[in-house]
Amino acid sequence: MTWHVDAEDLRAYAQGELAPPRLWSADTHLLACADCRARLAAVSDPVALDAGWERLDAELDVPRRGLTEALLVRLGVADHVARLLTATPVLRGSWLTAVVLVLVTTVGVVHTADSPTFFLALAPLLPLAGVALSYGPALDPTYEMAVVSPVHGFKLLMIRTVAVLTTALGLNGLATLALPAYGLRALAWLLPALALTTTGLALASRLGPVLAPSLVAGAWVALLATARASGDGATLAPFTAAGQGAAAGVAVLAALLLFAARDRFDLSHRSAV
Ligand SMILES: [Zn+2]
Incomplete structure (x- = not known):
């Protein structure tokens, strides 16, 4: 993995101020990268971080796979x-x-x-x-x-x-x-x-x-x-x-x-x- 969320974005992310599309990019990356999760934990105050993970959890839990997507996966x-x-x-x-x-x-x-x-x-x-x-x-x-x-x-x-x-x-x-x-x-x-x-x-x-x-x-x-x-x-x-x-x-x-x-x-x- 060559790309990582930069420090400024991580801080904005921790404070819930990062806007799309950077937010989506950070979300996707944080799921896959333990290093950046550790860096995020270091710059976050615990309350804001929990709120951030709750939001991400909620987004991931939503059954977003539409009909077309399900069909493609089945194929x-x-x-x-x-x-x-x-x-x-x-x-x-x-x-x-x-x-x-x-x-x-x-x-x-x-x-x-x-x-x-x-x-x-x-x-x-x-x-x-x-x-x-x-x-x-x-x-x-x-x-x-x-x-x-x-x-x-x-x-x-x-x-x-x-x-x-x-x-x-x-x-x-x-x-x-x-x-x-x-x-x-x-x-x-x-x-x-x-x-x-x-x-x-x-x-x-x-x-x-x-x-x-x-x-x-x-x-x-x-x-x-x-x-x-x-x-x-x-x-x-x-x-x-x-x-x-x-x-x-x-x-x-x-x-x-x-x-x-x-x-x-x-x-x-x-x-x-
Ligand atoms: Zn990373």
């Missing part, structure tokens, strides 16, 4: 991985509701405009946004828990990415079913979606979890604008056979780069603490 997923997955914010209600609203609106626009282009342009951005939002300290209340958890940083990133990507692709797929008039053409978002997500992740190892997906999203919009300006207007270049092939190539290349950079994710996690 053989390790306890802490199941907890991290179900605590991933983008797999919870509010984000999913937002995605469904965006997709319903988009399908509505396609039916009105009588062209799938708007849907095809927007659908690849949703998995990219979902994956980008599923890691990084600013947006994720379980980030510090992830940092102190026994899961390897890159493995954790992959577990979450696959879960979020599957959800986002599933929702996109359902939206595609609402556009039967376009047949397989309406599925032309899939390969660009994989290309954008893997490129965003690969760049995140160097540019960070905010700049990388923003640049990738910007590049996608710029590419579509260029294709629109130069094409004949029937089918934009990324949605032609050649464009789909290029998207598949980018996805494979980015996945290789991501795998090559896997150690950087563990380093960035550690330095963020």
Whole structure:
């Protein structure tokens, strides 16, 4: 174990003044680390410490394992991985509701405009946004828990990415079913979606979890604008056979780069603490 609760946080914790997310991080760590428990006992007055442990006890006693988490554990997923997955914010209600609203609106626009282009342009951005939002300290209340958890940083990133990507692709797929008039053409978002997500992740190892997906999203919009300006207007270049092939190539290349950079994710996690 390389990380320990620092002295200032321990004092705040002892006085009941430590705020989330540092509080959660300290809670998780104190359960596993006898050294820090001893340090905590040294800086605490006995009354405040008892109150702190009572609160922690109460939190741990609450039967918090939800249906999804129980199902994951039953399927053989390790306890802490199941907890991290179900605590991933983008797999919870509010984000999913937002995605469904965006997709319903988009399908509505396609039916009105009588062209799938708007849907095809927007659908690849949703998995990219979902994956980008599923890691990084600013947006994720379980980030510090992830940092102190026994899961390897890159493995954790992959577990979450696959879960979020599957959800986002599933929702996109359902939206595609609402556009039967376009047949397989309406599925032309899939390969660009994989290309954008893997490129965003690969760049995140160097540019960070905010700049990388923003640049990738910007590049996608710029590419579509260029294709629109130069094409004949029937089918934009990324949605032609050649464009789909290029998207598949980018996805494979980015996945290789991501795998090559896997150690950087563990380093960035550690330095963020
Ligand atoms: Zn410790």
